[in-house]
Amino acid sequence: MGAGHHHRLHLSGDSLVHRLPPQCKLAAVVCFALVVVATPREWFGLFAGYGALLAAVAVIARIPPGFLLRRMAVEVPFVVFAVALPFVGSGERTPFLGLSLSVAGLWAAWNILVKATLGVLASVLLAATTEPRMILLGAQRLRLPSLLVQIAMFMLRYLDVILAEMRRMRVARESRGFAARDVRHIPVIARSAGALFIRSYERGERVHLAMLSRGYTGSMPVLADPSASSRQWLAAGMLPGVALVALLGVWGLA
Amino acid sequence: MHVPDGFFTPAVSLSAGVVAAAGVAVALRGARRELDDRTAPMAGLVAAFVFAVQMLNFPVAAGTSGHLLGGALAAILVGPYTAVLCIAVVLLVQGFFFADGGLTALGVNITLMGIVSVLVAWGVFRLITRSARGRGAVVAASFAAALLSVPATALTFTLLFWLGGTAPVSVGTVAAAMGGVHTLIGIGEGLITAVTVSTVLAVRPDLVYGARGLAAPLVLRGPGGEEREAGAAGDAGDAGDTVAVPAQATSRRRLGWFAPAAIALTAVLAGGVSFYASASPDGLERVAEDKGFADRATDHALGDQPLADYGEQGGLPVGVAGLIGAGVTLAVGGGLFAAVRRRTREGVAA
Amino acid sequence: MSAGTGAGTGTVPSLEVSRLAYAYPDGTQALFGVDLRLERGERVALLGPNGAGKTTLVMHLNGILTAGHGTVTVAGLPVGRDSLMEIRRRVGLVFQDPDDQLFMPTVREDVAFGPANMGVRGAELERRVVTALERVGMLQTADRPPHHLSFGQRRRVAVATVLAMEPEILVLDEPSSNLDPASRRELAEILRGLDVTVLMVTHDLPYALELCERSLILSGGVIVADGPTREILADPELLAAHRLELPYGFAIPGGAGAGRAGAGGAGDM
Numbered sequence: 001m002g003a004g005h006h007h008r009l010h011l012s013g014d015s016l017v018h019r020l021p022p023q024c025k026l027a028a029v030v031c032f033a034l035v036v037v038a039t040p041r042e043w044f045g046l047f048a049g050y051g052a053l054l055a056a057v058a059v060i061a062r063i064p065p066g067f068l069l070r071r072m073a074v075e076v077p078f079v080v081f082a083v084a085l086p087f088v089g090s091g092e093r094t095p096f097l098g099l100s101l102s103v104a105g106l107w108a109a110w111n112i113l114v115k116a117t118l119g120v121l122a123s124v125l126l127a128a129t130t131e132p133r134m135i136l137l138g139a140q141r142l143r144l145p146s147l148l149v150q151i152a153m154f155m156l157r158y159l160d161v162i163l164a165e166m167r168r169m170r171v172a173r174e175s176r177g178f179a180a181r182d183v184r185h186i187p188v189i190a191r192s193a194g195a196l197f198i199r200s201y202e203r204g205e206r207v208h209l210a211m212l213s214r215g216y217t218g219s220m221p222v223l224a225d226p227s228a229s230s231r232q233w234l235a236a237g238m239l240p241g242v243a244l245v246a247l248l249g250v251w252g253l254a
Numbered sequence: 255m256h257v258p259d260g261f262f263t264p265a266v267s268l269s270a271g272v273v274a275a276a277g278v279a280v281a282l283r284g285a286r287r288e289l290d291d292r293t294a295p296m297a298g299l300v301a302a303f304v305f306a307v308q309m310l311n312f313p314v315a316a317g318t319s320g321h322l323l324g325g326a327l328a329a330i331l332v333g334p335y336t337a338v339l340c341i342a343v344v345l346l347v348q349g350f351f352f353a354d355g356g357l358t359a360l361g362v363n364i365t366l367m368g369i370v371s372v373l374v375a376w377g378v379f380r381l382i383t384r385s386a387r388g389r390g391a392v393v394a395a396s397f398a399a400a401l402l403s404v405p406a407t408a409l410t411f412t413l414l415f416w417l418g419g420t421a422p423v424s425v426g427t428v429a430a431a432m433g434g435v436h437t438l439i440g441i442g443e444g445l446i447t448a449v450t451v452s453t454v455l456a457v458r459p460d461l462v463y464g465a466r467g468l469a470a471p472l473v474l475r476g477p478g479g480e481e482r483e484a485g486a487a488g489d490a491g492d493a494g495d496t497v498a499v500p501a502q503a504t505s506r507r508r509l510g511w512f513a514p515a516a517i518a519l520t521a522v523l524a525g526g527v528s529f530y531a532s533a534s535p536d537g538l539e540r541v542a543e544d545k546g547f548a549d550r551a552t553d554h555a556l557g558d559q560p561l562a563d564y565g566e567q568g569g570l571p572v573g574v575a576g577l578i579g580a581g582v583t584l585a586v587g588g589g590l591f592a593a594v595r596r597r598t599r600e601g602v603a604a
Numbered sequence: 605m606s607a608g609t610g611a612g613t614g615t616v617p618s619l620e621v622s623r624l625a626y627a628y629p630d631g632t633q634a635l636f637g638v639d640l641r642l643e644r645g646e647r648v649a650l651l652g653p654n655g656a657g658k659t660t661l662v663m664h665l666n667g668i669l670t671a672g673h674g675t676v677t678v679a680g681l682p683v684g685r686d687s688l689m690e691i692r693r694r695v696g697l698v699f700q701d702p703d704d705q706l707f708m709p710t711v712r713e714d715v716a717f718g719p720a721n722m723g724v725r726g727a728e729l730e731r732r733v734v735t736a737l738e739r740v741g742m743l744q745t746a747d748r749p750p751h752h753l754s755f756g757q758r759r760r761v762a763v764a765t766v767l768a769m770e771p772e773i774l775v776l777d778e779p780s781s782n783l784d785p786a787s788r789r790e791l792a793e794i795l796r797g798l799d800v801t802v803l804m805v806t807h808d809l810p811y812a813l814e815l816c817e818r819s820l821i822l823s824g825g826v827i828v829a830d831g832p833t834r835e836i837l838a839d840p841e842l843l844a845a846h847r848l849e850l851p852y853g854f855a856i857p858g859g860a861g862a863g864r865a866g867a868g869g870a871g872d873m
Contacts, residue, residue, distance in 0.1 A: 033357040033358045037267070038264055116356060118259070119358065120258070120353045123349065123350065127350065127353060135351065147339075148282070148343065152298070154297070154301075155302045155347060158298060161302075187449050189446065191449055193446060193450045194457075196306065198453075200302070200303055200306075
């Protein structure tokens with residue numbers, strides 16, 4: 001691959017988490033996100049517990065904390081939104097450091113921040129320990145419509161091609177002194193998008209023709225199919241399982 | 255607009271999930287009709303294209319920049335069903351592979367950016383291209399379709415927020431903020447979509463789903479260089495030839511230009527007016543963005559009007575105004591086209 | 605299906621194209637009535653300048669493009685909607701850019717893709733993959749991702765992906781383009797060692813001379829010349845009329861060529 005892909009989340013390794021079959025991890029992460037979202041925002045302790053669970057997974061998978069933090073960047077727009085909430089929120093207000101903040105807004109900000117952060121962390125851990133291809137195989141195992149899985153497979157296959165194409169076009173633009181600064185430059189960007197579409201579509205057509213030439217009829221032959229043992233399901237189930245038990249436990253006490 | 259986990263109540267997330275699943279299921283069936291065995295490779299390719307195009311940031315106004323949602327572009331280039339699939343896959347991949355957008359919010363995200371934006375864009379596009387033909391009409395229709403699809407998506411977001419948002423912000427504020435910013439983004443989206451479509455139309459018109467091409471009859475060249483049309487009398491064994499329907503003289507219908515131009519203008523005006531109408535009276539997002547909440551004096555000036563009362567009085571009408579504006583735009587546009595179409599028909603008949 | 609259809613019946617040509625015409629969806633017509641016939645076991649070069657319609661013709665050979673007019677027949681079986689699968693097994697197309705052809709995560713999976721689509725599974729699939737990779741000398745790369753290989757290696761893997769389908773006729777689009785001299789020679793050796801009918805589309809005239817007894821020239825969407833490669837390349841007027849040129853200083857090897865090679869060289873002027 002060589003060229004650094006800033007978006008590449010996968011971090012190859014050989015830990016217990018890396019070796020788990022993808023469908024187990026996929027199901028575990030989705031269930032975990034569900035448990036987190038269902039947790040009432042007032043139960044601070046539980047959120048700390050969820051965080052500790054994810055930290056434990058990161059340690060087992062030997063994912064360095066710096067890596068996780070850098071990959072959290074996607075959350076930033078909503079952090080900005082959450083920070084704005086206490087200021088624009090309605091209802092009872094409370095003074096804080098000379099600012100008047102909305103109590104409900106503070107709660108909402110906390111709610112969104114903590115849940116979104118935990119969700120993003122879980123997704124980053126999944127993506128870091130599982131090859132994209134394996135995630136797709138897992139999705140197929142979980143009975144996601146196979147056409148959807150194939151579309152995603154092709155998307156990943158083409159993504160590098162298209163991004164490389166885009167990079168070349170940007171270099172060509174910029175080496176002739178172009179930089180998008182204001183609205184008048186939109187047509188230039190748009191024409192690049194048009195050219196990008198034609199180039200990538202033609203590439204896609206050629207790949208498709210090559211596939212047709214080898215007898216492709218609309219569905220990929222399944223050659224490898226990972227299967228999971230019940231022990232592996234159990235291991236993966238630990239993450240949402242412990243979270244759910246904690247949630248139910250606190251609920252019972254409350 | 256990628257909604258994270260915890261933004262909406264579980265009930266809304268779940269219902270949106272059901273809507274998204276149903277929509278994707280319908281799209282899966284429809285896409286097979288649009289692309290047959292090319293569905294997976296082509297939809298995957300377009301999904302990758304949309305993903306890449308979303309990285310093209312364009313400047314909107316001083317200091318802010320937006321990026322393409324791509325729903326309208328995808329719908330016009332590859333057809334609505336495939337477009338829904340593409341956007342859905344983009345969102346799935348962003349959610350699972352790039353941790354962008356919450357996993358429990360996938361339903362919301364797919365419903366908003368996949369289904370609503372594509373449906374609105376395709377509806378507007380068809381409405382315009384059905385009454386006016388030709389390259390200019392397709393480009394103008396792309397502009398209007400993309401322009402309207404963005405605020406429509408923002409309004410749907412507002413609707414969902416009203417049903418079950420977790421933040422205690424009045425619906426009016428959300429409508430104003432979302433509607434305002436997204437009308438601006440919509441203009442950028444419209445421009446980029448229109449220019450992209452016109453670029454593709456100029457080079458490979460056959461690639462634009464929304465402007466299915468017309469072909470000229472085939473020509474056979476004899477050994478001496480003489481040419482004649484395949485299927486013409488005297489060519490033995492021509493039975494079963496596919497002779498293409500001759501192209502319609504589309505560019506001659508100048509009238510076709512006015513209708514889409516008019517609707518585009520209406521859309522811009524409606525969008526712009528509703529933006530200023532909604533942004534100025536409450537000015538909340540201006541406070542949020544410009545002042546950074548540091549300036550207490552300004553806050554006090556706003557503060558004599560308690561934020562608590564703000565929503566249901568000043569706010570809701572803004573959201574409603576946006577909806578009415580969109581409705582009026584569509585009605586006016588529809589009326590225009592009916593009129594234009596009648597006149598064009600008379601012109602052709604004459 | 606897999607039973608050899610008409611093997612050894614010398615009368616049935618491997619490939620027969622008659623009165624083939626085609627226009628692209630955007631209206632540009634590329635083929636204007638092509639006729640050609642390839643006997644079993646022949647190695648034939650299809651020469652022509654850029655834009656002559658070579659690639660378009662190739663796309664018709666396995667039914668990717670459907671003839672607007674005329675017919676294509678592969679070993680007696682006409683190309684049509686209901687025969688597509690068998691046609692695609694019989695006609696092995698190697699694309700000009702191996703990156704278009706190789707799209708699976710590993711070489712092994714890519715070579716297995718074609719036969720797997722034909723319903724081949726298990727041990728037979730593995731045998732096909734191994735045999736095909738051995739024939740192009742790439743067995744040792746089976747488990748590597750294709751995009752990590754060199755360009756020449758990728759082209760050889762592309763040939764293997766097609767060989768694994770055990771085709772009746774192998775069609776190569778510009779097989780020598782972008783290859784360094786060593787890869788070029790290696791590919792030539794591989795192609796010479798195959799016992800299938802080969803149609804090689806190229807404007808690399810020395811390569812055609814090296815590998816093919818017979819050549820066709822496609823120009824302006826029709827076949828304008830058909831004969832022994834040596835004679836065609838020795839006719840500078842014919843070549844010049846169709847924008848074909850021998851490389852500078854190239855002399856057709858062998859006796860009578862001496863004077864003519866000079867003429868061929870003069871074509872460069």
